[in-house]
Amino acid sequence: MKVIVTGASKGIGKGIASFLAMDGFEVGLLARSRDLLEDLRQSIEEQGGTCFAATCDLRDPDSTSAAIAATVDALDGVDALVNNAGLVIRKNVFDITLDEWRAMIDTNINGVYFATRAVLPYLKSQQRGHIVNISSISGKVPLSGGSGYAATKYAVTGFSQSLFHEVRDYGIKVTTVYPGSVDSESHRHDPMADHSWKVTPAEVGAAVRDVLRTAPGTVISEIEVRPLRKA
Ligand SMILES: NC(=O)c1ccc[n+]([C@@H]2O[C@H](COP(=O)([O-])OP(=O)(O)OC[C@H]3O[C@@H](n4cnc5c(N)ncnc54)[C@H](OP(=O)(O)O)[C@@H]3O)[C@@H](O)[C@H]2O)c1
Structure with missing residues (x-):
């Protein structure tokens, strides 16, 4: 199976890829x-793995389409897209700057749409495929001190759940993934704290693998991946 992962340079995306x-x-x-x-x-x-790397800025639809076209060409097809890339700026409404707000909207919402629209024609023409969108628990429940981030993740949830209904008749699956706390460097707000209780990026990768491996006529539409232990 051929899978494109956005935000693969570090953190959860690197773990998934x-x-x-x-x-x-x-x-x-x-x-x-x-x-x-x-x-x-x-x-x-x-x-011993097979992969292809392409740089792009997901805030730019042309850059995103070009990178996805080059990747599909190099892999000779595409079966799935994992929309993982995202900016996590955890600031409250008083502290967040206009630039930070716009950067999160551009990356977390527009970026997900730009990558999805670039991949969908391939999936639609083959009447088969899978879009996996990485939302967050903060796309389900309020995050005090991170209203802007939560707004983008609620948007991902809404887009992802609605997209499922728009594409399922073309044989395209959509899964929304809601990770809890995952041990990526950008989430180490206090680098000295204990992070061992968190889910690892590789464990999110294992969950994505399981979601991708369902039978052709079955879709796991939503999963939460949470640490068992608390902070
Ligand atoms: N960590 C958690 O606890 C947690 C929990 C729930 C959900 N999530 C979600 O999981 C995803 C990954 O989070 P993370 O913690 O792994 O973050 P991260 O370590 O900061 O990684 C973010 C990734 O996104 C890429 N990216 C950012 N802006 C981009 C852009 N404009 N164009 C292309 N790529 C871009 C980055 O690559 P470059 O900088 O190289 O472009 C990087 O690979 C996010 O959507 C986040 O909301 C994380």
């Missing part, structure tokens, strides 16, 4: 950081 590649999936890696993507590409290939 690495896990899938080691499980036999062919993986397309998308993000802005060329060097980080190149490091991951080399590491996956050294371990």
Whole structure:
């Protein structure tokens, strides 16, 4: 199966892409950081995996379409897109700046739409495929101190749940994933704190693998991936 993962340069996206590649999936890696993507590409290939890396800025629809077209070309097809990339700026309504607010809207909402619209024609023409959208528990329940972030994640939830109804008749599955606390560096707000209780990026990768491996006529439309232990 050929899967494109956005935001694969670090954090959860890197965990998902690495896990899938080691499980036999062919993986397309998308993000802005060329060097980080190149490091991951080399590491996956050294371990026997198959992948292709393309840089893009998901806030730009042309850049996104070009990277996805190049990836589909290189992998000779696409079966699934994992919309993982996102900006996490956890500030309350008094502290967040206009630029930070706009950057989150652009990345977390527009970016998800731009990648989805670039992949859908391939999936529609083959009458088969899967879009996996990484929302958040903060796309389900309020996040005090992160109203802007929560707004973007509620938007991802709304888009993802509605998209399912728009594309299911074309044989396209949609899954919304709601991670709880995951141990990515950008979520280490206090680097000195204990983060061992959190879900690891690779464990989110395992959950995405399970979601992608359902029978052709079945879709897991939503999953929550939470740490068992509390902070
Ligand atoms: N960590 C958690 O606890 C948690 C919980 C629930 C949900 N989530 C969600 O999981 C996703 C990943 O979070 P994370 O913690 O792994 O964050 P992260 O470590 O900061 O990684 C974010 C990824 O998104 C990419 N990205 C950001 N802006 C981009 C842009 N304009 N164009 C292309 N790529 C871009 C980054 O790559 P470049 O900088 O190289 O472009 C990076 O690969 C986000 O959607 C987040 O909302 C995280």
